[in-house]
Amino acid sequence: MSILSRAWTAKNPPTVPKTAHPVRFGILGAAEIGPSGIILPARTCADAEVVVVGARNLEKAQKYAKKHGIARAVQGYDAVLEDPEVDAVYNPLPNGLHYEWTMKALQAGKHVLLEKPATNTAAESERIFAFAKEKNLVVLEAFHYQFHPATQKLKAIVDSGELGSVQKITAHLCAPGGFVKPDDIRFQYALGGGATMDVGCYVTSISRFLAGREPTSVLSATPTLQDAKKEPKIDRRMEFTYLFPPAEGEKEGPTAQCVGDLGLPNWGPLSLVPSMPELYVTVQCAMGEASINNFVMPSFYHAISVRGPKGSRTVRAYVWGEEGKAKGWKGEDWWTTYRYQLEAFVDKLKGREPQHWISEESTVGNMRAVGMVYEKSGLGARPESEFQL
Numbered sequence: 001m002s003i004l005s006r007a008w009t010a011k012n013p014p015t016v017p018k019t020a021h022p023v024r025f026g027i028l029g030a031a032e033i034g035p036s037g038i039i040l041p042a043r044t045c046a047d048a049e050v051v052v053v054g055a056r057n058l059e060k061a062q063k064y065a066k067k068h069g070i071a072r073a074v075q076g077y078d079a080v081l082e083d084p085e086v087d088a089v090y091n092p093l094p095n096g097l098h099y100e101w102t103m104k105a106l107q108a109g110k111h112v113l114l115e116k117p118a119t120n121t122a123a124e125s126e127r128i129f130a131f132a133k134e135k136n137l138v139v140l141e142a143f144h145y146q147f148h149p150a151t152q153k154l155k156a157i158v159d160s161g162e163l164g165s166v167q168k169i170t171a172h173l174c175a176p177g178g179f180v181k182p183d184d185i186r187f188q189y190a191l192g193g194g195a196t197m198d199v200g201c202y203v204t205s206i207s208r209f210l211a212g213r214e215p216t217s218v219l220s221a222t223p224t225l226q227d228a229k230k231e232p233k234i235d236r237r238m239e240f241t242y243l244f245p246p247a248e249g250e251k252e253g254p255t256a257q258c259v260g261d262l263g264l265p266n267w268g269p270l271s272l273v274p275s276m277p278e279l280y281v282t283v284q285c286a287m288g289e290a291s292i293n294n295f296v297m298p299s300f301y302h303a304i305s306v307r308g309p310k311g312s313r314t315v316r317a318y319v320w321g322e323e324g325k326a327k328g329w330k331g332e333d334w335w336t337t338y339r340y341q342l343e344a345f346v347d348k349l350k351g352r353e354p355q356h357w358i359s360e361e362s363t364v365g366n367m368r369a370v371g372m373v374y375e376k377s378g379l380g381a382r383p384e385s386e387f388q389l
């Protein structure tokens, strides 16, 4: 399939008939990410159905429901949680509201597919998972990129040892200027904003994933503020370096040099030339290097470049290899990261073994690492939610 047909099918996926008991989702908020994050993936998943969306304004919810083919629209998020037809909630609210509405959803007996980053602090994530355990419910932080075969192919190459030990990871997730508007939730401290929260959490996540361990410290963290007067704690860009502990037999642990940016400045004469997005990860190892050029949206295009003792090669993985298929792992080459993620989520709820999972430890570890970056940068932690159950 070409890049164009993959992109077209991802946006216009086939609608499949539902099983007798699909997981019925309710969406909290008429969020921008909703169509990619859950609505289109659910259309092609026999075991999932979006049944209701709730927004603060009923008319907004109704417009959104009509546009995206959702059967019902309700006013407010409580109405979604009280809905007896809802089994699981998709929570794409601003980061600073993730904790409150995930706790409320769990209280209401709903499973939660929770947008990244899970919460404002590691302590909040810990509390969510403790409560989910108590209620015997599932919470998954939606780090969708990890569920795609391309990400896992890169991980398998690094873990195979063919390139030797990991020495240095470089991870960039940077958007061109204008991609995020000045009044966006991402630039509001009270809502858990900041580049490190929004895009820095991805480069943190993939660095930890590929290093296969948690960072012990942040060697440096240099913020560029979005608007120092209006939001003195909001980073538009953060450059930061993690130090990981050595693995057994290693003298020194690897580092990860990360950059997250929500608005790369234009360049060239009169600054008229927009910057290109940066969406790559490189893993330098003792005997070579592996990299991927589009780790957040690999379903559109990607290339994994490997250089090592066996020579150089370029690998692509839109679907599982023969081994994965033999294990029953599903996929189509137009499946987005979100579609692969949904498959894992419904598998978990249906008592099947998901192909991949983001564990509680991983979510808490990521939030802890993001928190360490904010502390080192001098901007300080994002505000703890005042919500009490």
Ligand SMILES: NC(=O)C1=CN([C@@H]2O[C@H](COP(=O)(O)OP(=O)(O)OC[C@H]3O[C@@H](n4cnc5c(N)ncnc54)[C@H](OP(=O)(O)O)[C@@H]3O)[C@@H](O)[C@H]2O)C=CC1
Pocket (backbone or CB within 6 Å): 028, 029, 030, 031, 032, 033, 034, 037, 054, 055, 056, 057, 060, 092, 093, 094, 095, 097, 115, 116, 117, 142, 144, 185, 191, 198
């Ligand atoms: N996995 C991924 O690839 C992506 C994940 N995300 C994550 O999803 C979440 C939402 O992002 P995105 O869809 O871009 O954001 P939007 O601004 O489009 O949506 C956020 C929703 O939050 C609701 N909301 C509730 N309180 C407030 C408030 N005080 N101010 C503003 N909105 C409020 C709004 O709901 P209402 O309709 O009720 O007004 C709105 O629809 C974030 O956590 C982000 O990190 C975002 C993009 C991609």
Ligand SMILES: O=C1OC[C@@H](O)[C@H](O)[C@H]1O
Pocket (backbone or CB within 6 Å): 198, 199, 296
């Ligand atoms: O995937 C993403 O890319 C752009 C970001 O602003 C967004 O929040 C993130 O999840």
